[in-house]
Amino acid sequence: MFAAIASGNPLQLSTEVPNSNGLQHTIVLSSTKPKSYSHITLFILPNVTFPDNFIATVYFKLTPTEDFQLFGYLGNEKPSAIFKVKLPTSGISQPWGSSYGDGLGEIDMDDSVADTNIPGTHNISELIIGISIEPRDQGMLKIQEWKVQQQSAKTNNSSLVLSRPGMAGTIGTVGQLASAYPKLTQELAAKIVQHAYNYLSGFLDNAGNVSIKRFDTWWDKFKARLANDGSFLDEVTSN
Incomplete structure (x- = not known):
């Protein structure tokens, strides 16, 4: 069966x-x-x-x-x-x-x-x-x-609480994370932008524009995938 x-x-x-x-x-x-x-x-x-x-x-x-x-x-x-x-x-x-x-x-x-x-x-x-x-x-x-x-x-399990050697307290906001790990945060931002670019570039019209609905679709899919397994960002590369 x-x-x-x-x-x-x-x-x-x-x-x-x-x-x-x-x-x-x-x-x-x-x-x-x-x-x-x-x-x-x-x-x-x-x-x-x-x-x-x-x-x-x-x-x-x-x-x-x-x-x-x-x-x-x-x-x-x-x-x-x-x-x-x-x-x-x-x-x-x-x-x-x-x-x-x-x-x-x-x-x-x-x-x-x-x-x-x-x-x-x-x-x-x-x-x-x-x-x-x-x-x-x-x-x-x-x-x-x-x-x-x-x-x-x-x-x-979704709350972000990190500690860094030599730092008092914990990291609980995006700003604190960026201050504590500026290089890693910059790399993360670049990966997210590149992931969006890779997806949206497939929907360009003749004028080089993309419907905002396409962006909304990308964002919904991105959030769902990030919640399941964020390690996929390690594989994001430029086309």
Whole structure:
């Protein structure tokens, strides 16, 4: 009924969970290359007729012993979704956070949540996708509650509080940040301007002008991407 593709790896089909009457499915990414993929695409198979009054909630976990974490859903109006994977850098991967955005879940497998003395690392090729088919009202209620939790977590982590050796107090405003790190702030501003230029230059009219609506679209997309992962700015270059 479902299938998943980890980037650079073959398609893998779902299997029904025994005694679930076809309502629960799993996909174990056991044959993938653990260090080679950054995105997973999950979709309903083309020949499957999915009832309008049901959705398939999507969950992930790293090993059979862990608890599933909710990351989105599939349905007739959204037969596929893409999930971004962040591989761990060292140590045991802790329960990951996620960010919501138009069907894009994020499996954040960083190991910075808590220190641990347990040796070894997770094999990311053991990533398990759990899929539960449930009534739409019941499933969408879970999704809405999940979105509220994610937004709350994002809001709680959005305040900027930095300290710099040799400086008293903390950095809590843009002006203080620019004063403390003028060169880095200048580089950041240049990256943002270049990112806007790269995007807007594709919409120039014959007079060399761009509609303000194009700028608004760029700004909305930029803010959303910055909230998900600001490291993309490191890759911004001039055309």
